[in-house]
Amino acid sequence: MHCSECQTAQAPSRRALLLGSASFAAWACLPKFARAADGRDPRLVVLILRGALDGLATVAPMGDPDYAGLHGPIALASSGPNAAVPLDAFFALHPAMPELARMYRAKHAAVVHAVATPYRERSHFDGQDVLESGFAGPGRVQSGWLNRALEALPRGERVMSGLAIGPTTPLLLRGAAPTVAWAPANLPQAADDTAARLLELYRNRDPALASALTQGLQLDKAAQGDDMKPKPGTSSAGAMRLVARGAARLMSADDGPRISALAFDGWDTHANEGGPVGRLAQLLGGLDGALAEFETGLGARWRDTVIVVATEFGRTARINGTAGTDHGTATVALLAGGAVKGGRVISDWPGLKPANLFEGRDLAPTTDLRAVMKGVLHDHLGVAERVLAEQVFPDSAAVRPMRGLLG
Amino acid sequence: MTKVRSPYEFLVATGRLLARVPEDPARYLGGLNVLGQPLWSPAGPNGFPDSNAAWAAPEGMKLRLDIAAQLASRLGDSIDPRTLLEFALGDAASPDTRRVVERAESRQQALALLLMSPEFQRR
Numbered sequence: 459m460h461c462s463e464c465q466t467a468q469a470p471s472r473r474a475l476l477l478g479s480a481s482f483a484a485w486a487c488l489p490k491f492a493r494a495a496d497g498r499d500p501r502l503v504v505l506i507l508r509g510a511l512d513g514l515a516t517v518a519p520m521g522d523p524d525y526a527g528l529h530g531p532i533a534l535a536s537s538g539p540n541a542a543v544p545l546d547a548f549f550a551l552h553p554a555m556p557e558l559a560r561m562y563r564a565k566h567a568a569v570v571h572a573v574a575t576p577y578r579e580r581s582h583f584d585g586q587d588v589l590e591s592g593f594a595g596p597g598r599v600q601s602g603w604l605n606r607a608l609e610a611l612p613r614g615e616r617v618m619s620g621l622a623i624g625p626t627t628p629l630l631l632r633g634a635a636p637t638v639a640w641a642p643a644n645l646p647q648a649a650d651d652t653a654a655r656l657l658e659l660y661r662n663r664d665p666a667l668a669s670a671l672t673q674g675l676q677l678d679k680a681a682q683g684d685d686m687k688p689k690p691g692t693s694s695a696g697a698m699r700l701v702a703r704g705a706a707r708l709m710s711a712d713d714g715p716r717i718s719a720l721a722f723d724g725w726d727t728h729a730n731e732g733g734p735v736g737r738l739a740q741l742l743g744g745l746d747g748a749l750a751e752f753e754t755g756l757g758a759r760w761r762d763t764v765i766v767v768a769t770e771f772g773r774t775a776r777i778n779g780t781a782g783t784d785h786g787t788a789t790v791a792l793l794a795g796g797a798v799k800g801g802r803v804i805s806d807w808p809g810l811k812p813a814n815l816f817e818g819r820d821l822a823p824t825t826d827l828r829a830v831m832k833g834v835l836h837d838h839l840g841v842a843e844r845v846l847a848e849q850v851f852p853d854s855a856a857v858r859p860m861r862g863l864l865g
Numbered sequence: 866m867t868k869v870r871s872p873y874e875f876l877v878a879t880g881r882l883l884a885r886v887p888e889d890p891a892r893y894l895g896g897l898n899v900l901g902q903p904l905w906s907p908a909g910p911n912g913f914p915d916s917n918a919a920w921a922a923p924e925g926m927k928l929r930l931d932i933a934a935q936l937a938s939r940l941g942d943s944i945d946p947r948t949l950l951e952f953a954l955g956d957a958a959s960p961d962t963r964r965v966v967e968r969a970e971s972r973q974q975a976l977a978l979l980l981m982s983p984e985f986q987r988r
Binding site for chain 1: 869917921922923924925926927928930934942945946947959961962965967968969970971972973974975977978981982983986987
């Protein structure tokens, strides 16, 4: 939708400029089955992490003898301060995600590991296209798989209440089925990662601009007075919570949207990724807070909710020379919500021995992410398997829906 | 070294690159106000300055980055940054600029970095 062009016509103020590193969009209609006789009223949230999440750092294979060596100084530890939280005898969760750990124990969260889209190259742009379009390969298309799944649902009355216009609808939810978008007004954007990349470019090419921008960023931090302790809403972690809180409030209404998509930026941890604490830990903490906001905000609706968290690809198994990880292949997908049959890590674990790594460097994919999405759409929303194989994920009949994720 | 584009030149060049006529002039006017070059309204009769000291100032560069990021968050995912890089800079693009745009973590971030690249910021 292009209505974003008609928002806020007044001259932007200093802070009003900084809208949105996180976005939320929702389907504009109630599915007919929402008021069905059996009282089931499913809600689905698809949350995209842009930049490629390090799955081995999020849910670490502590039982794999090669893990600690590959992830080196940023590997999670099973004891000591900030120890990883055991999920089963083999896998452990990053310590920055206590809320997800609690949901997992309550059997309201599950992990799918060694999962990947069909994309096997290393471009974020193309990887995000494949993740969101639902097609087997890159190439610009005008609609996303979630939108095409919605087209297959019995369309009920239109939902408009409480929804305003936000920055942009993710490709995932773009297409023929009507959608609405919303973003918190004046959400300060933490473009720290963008600023860091630009500074590096200036240092290499343009010392005068490097000096000016460095000072400008310092002035800005000093003016905010929060360079040591980010307040909620001024960091990217706070922004994730804010967006989730607003989205949950909209979705919990009787006439609110049932199906929505969010995107969080900043997961491209090439340098200084950090281990139990650090940059990735802060992001994971923000994601954890966002999941908790959904649980709280959806209230009684949480029982019928599924949240799927997915990213375009994983990261290299071995850390690089700048204490980070580079573009990889397989990673994790996270499921949370009262409708999830949780308390499980679902994985056909490929192992991290050199011979088992994809192209000698990445966690090898053993599960197609489309199987996970198809399983959720089939069991949660009742989308027919044939529609999933032909329209939602074109030419994917060979990828069977994963069964038993819900219940 | 070439001069840094004034806010007016920067915003007009951005609009032209994205092939956007100013359908909502308020966006351009607001950007000019924030960056300190309100349209046709210099502080004195000698007009707006034409120097790096005026336009490559610390606060100004930070604000340009904010504006570029804001604009890219709205428009970035409808373009291919690799194509736009060729269109905007072509052979003038340094290997560093090319690399930072191609390796950006999203289309939005790539567009913001392209608009803020030294080649696009300077005349």
